[in-house]
Amino acid sequence: MENNEQKLTNFGIHRPKETSSGQALSEFLPQLETYTPVIPDAVASYYMNASGLNCSDPRIVRLISIAAQKFISDVANDALQHCKTRSSATQGNNKIQKDKDGKPIKDKKFTLTVEDLAPALNENYGITVRKAHYFV
Amino acid sequence: MSNDPRRKVLKESVCLLVSESGFTTATDECIETLVEMLQSLLSETGNQTKNFAELAGRTQPVVGDVVMAMINMGMSIKDLDKYATREGRPSARNLNPSKANNPLQ
Numbered sequence: 089m090e091n092n093e094q095k096l097t098n099f100g101i102h103r104p105k106e107t108s109s110g111q112a113l114s115e116f117l118p119q120l121e122t123y124t125p126v127i128p129d130a131v132a133s134y135y136m137n138a139s140g141l142n143c144s145d146p147r148i149v150r151l152i153s154i155a156a157q158k159f160i161s162d163v164a165n166d167a168l169q170h171c172k173t174r175s176s177a178t179q180g181n182n183k184i185q186k187d188k189d190g191k192p193i194k195d196k197k198f199t200l201t202v203e204d205l206a207p208a209l210n211e212n213y214g215i216t217v218r219k220a221h222y223f224v
Numbered sequence: 225m226s227n228d229p230r231r232k233v234l235k236e237s238v239c240l241l242v243s244e245s246g247f248t249t250a251t252d253e254c255i256e257t258l259v260e261m262l263q264s265l266l267s268e269t270g271n272q273t274k275n276f277a278e279l280a281g282r283t284q285p286v287v288g289d290v291v292m293a294m295i296n297m298g299m300s301i302k303d304l305d306k307y308a309t310r311e312g313r314p315s316a317r318n319l320n321p322s323k324a325n326n327p328l329q
Binding site: 104113114116118119120123125126127128131132134136137138140141142143144147151152153154155156157158159160161163164165167168171187191197198199200201205215220223224 | 230233234237238239241242244245246247248249250251252253254255257258261262263265266267268269271272274275277284285286287290291294299301303304305307308309314
């Protein structure tokens, strides 16, 4: 009986059972009403207005800001991985860095440089970072 | 260097996200690159959303238009809700300090 019903609703087309990303997003939408993204709504909506989008629904502005935020976070995370592998490769495994008192340093400080950012962007997004030819 | 206040706000946002990901310092060049990318991404998503809304005969965009715009640009919308509600996100912690630092109430 159940199988028959399923056949009727699916019209003979195989539809996977798991929830699609669109469904997950529609469940998330009501939460956006009270959400505060890192990029302020006013700034995000200014740039959207500048590109021709007239949007009165704050949920749309917030959704786009979250997507932009996620992009920057992903890039930063990839750059951090690059930074970590690069520093461990140069340091090698024969020597543990020590501070003045001779105790090993556990928390390493990482600096975001173009050396890490450029390969992270190039490998995962196909974006080549370089200075313009007039930039000296 | 521009004096545009919106760029300053974007720079602040980028710095917050970069420090959240685990960096303690960053060069000016990198931050400027990321700010430029963020600004460009916001404009492009807005433009694509407008195009999809107009294609459907609407002037006001709906969420479906944003989703289509993101898919068209090759961005994943799968983990967006998980990312937005992640633990220790800076918006909840740092952007409303007045509520957190008021012991007299």
